[in-house]
Amino acid sequence: MSGQVKSNGPERRRGHLIDDKRRRGISDLDERPTKQQRITGPDDQDADLSQPGLIPPYNCKVLPKSTKDPPLPHLKPGALSDAVFTHASVADGKYKGTPLATYEQLEFYGDAAIEFISTRLIFHNFGTLLTGKQSTLRQSIVNNKTLAKFSKRYGFPDKLKCTQMLRQSPQWEKTCADVFEAYVAALVLSTPDGFSVAERWLTELWMPLLPQQAENTVGISLNYKDELQRKIGGYNVTIKYEKINDPILEAAAARGGQEMKVGVYLTGWGCQRQEIGQAVGIGKTEAGILAAKDAFERKDSAMNEIVEKKRAHDAKRKAEKEAKEHG
Missing domain, CATH: 1.10.1520.10 (Ribonuclease III domain)
Incomplete structure (x- = not known):
């Protein structure tokens, strides 16, 4: 035209x-x-x-x-x-x-x-x-x-x-x-x-x-899930994010609310579906990231034990690899 x-x-x-x-x-x-x-x-x-x-x-x-x-x-x-x-x-x-x-x-x-x-x-x-x-x-x-x-x-x-x-x-x-x-x-x-x-x-x-x-706006890194994986992840270790039923949030959702509670569950390092973090966010994606943030920043005895087990495991594998290379 x-x-x-x-x-x-x-x-x-x-x-x-x-x-x-x-x-x-x-x-x-x-x-x-x-x-x-x-x-x-x-x-x-x-x-x-x-x-x-x-x-x-x-x-x-x-x-x-x-x-x-x-x-x-x-x-x-x-x-x-x-x-x-x-x-x-x-x-x-x-x-x-x-x-x-x-x-x-x-x-x-x-x-x-x-x-x-x-x-x-x-x-x-x-x-x-x-x-x-x-x-x-x-x-x-x-x-x-x-x-x-x-x-x-x-x-x-x-x-x-x-x-x-x-x-x-x-x-x-x-x-x-x-x-x-x-x-x-x-x-x-x-x-x-x-x-x-x-x-x-x-x-x-x-x-x-x-x-x-x-x-008033949650400033969260999109990398918290990755950071948590690097912190405690490993072979045969799974980290799952699942919705937690909350009566108050469910009632709010029925009136149009969008908040959701999500928990982080760890299987591995001696744990069996152990909750290591949880959070409430707008929708599952945000709640999951906030839950990962909660888990990543925890410093209680349970988390410290998990981190120590991973550290010891990684150190053992590194030593075995070096010994094999110089074998």
């Missing part, structure tokens, strides 16, 4: 667009007449929607935490800034028929940008979390309540052109969040380095929230 953005290899590597699904909005805009791709603002400033900013390598891993909000990145007067603060209820038709008539198209784009930026932040800074915990952490910083707070702290609602009825409606908080998303989109689209500007600003906004969130 003429004018459609192609998802070829070189363009994907240059990072022009966020992903195939979410960038269809921009692809569709490119299919419109050329005169609608470049929209002139009040000061003869053009908003070129056909050239979104590049996505650079991640470089926001270490940022100072501050109790103050970072400065608001400046958005020059023009079609983009007008659209950010224009609700459909009062659109005057100045940009009618274009993607910048109201903030709605920008909010669609900004929602995807914020999701992607928050994903990069968590992926690079909380990489040892299970994906379910990463998703929970991401949701805590991109939900409407959080974005609406940011929007209000920068005075966005006061700048929004809308009806008084909307300001008094139950949808007002979501509207404030939508305006924030639209502002992020405008930043990304306004200059070639717009993505980097938006990412650094958002990261600085989110950083004060992350330590508290991280404390």
Whole structure:
């Protein structure tokens, strides 16, 4: 199709667009007449929607935490800034028929940008979390309540052109969040380095929230099962993970709860299906890893005896191997 953005290899590597699904909005805009791709603002400033900013390598891993909000990145007067603060209820038709008539198209784009930026932040800074915990952490910083707070702290609602009825409606908080998303989109689209500007600003906004969130998010290594295997595993030694029936958790599960208790059982080193650890987690996978963590970190007499038996066994085999080699 003429004018459609192609998802070829070189363009994907240059990072022009966020992903195939979410960038269809921009692809569709490119299919419109050329005169609608470049929209002139009040000061003869053009908003070129056909050239979104590049996505650079991640470089926001270490940022100072501050109790103050970072400065608001400046958005020059023009079609983009007008659209950010224009609700459909009062659109005057100045940009009618274009993607910048109201903030709605920008909010669609900004929602995807914020999701992607928050994903990069968590992926690079909380990489040892299970994906379910990463998703929970991401949701805590991109939900409407959080974005609406940011929007209000920068005075966005006061700048929004809308009806008084909307300001008094139950949808007002979501509207404030939508305006924030639209502002992020405008930043990304306004200059070639717009993505980097938006990412650094958002990261600085989110950083004060992350330590508290991280404390409430189980940070567990995906390697605890492997570590436990190396610690006490061996020939004819089995380590099994099995669900433990718990009446309280079963009752909660009937109401939609997802927590589960899992135990770790060892057969070998003189043990016969001996429980060496247990834990509760969200789903069997997380509960199993936490149970392995519990077993790995135990230092009671039973675990010490198991570790000593493995150590003695490994030392004997090593001595036998060396004697054979030098035999």
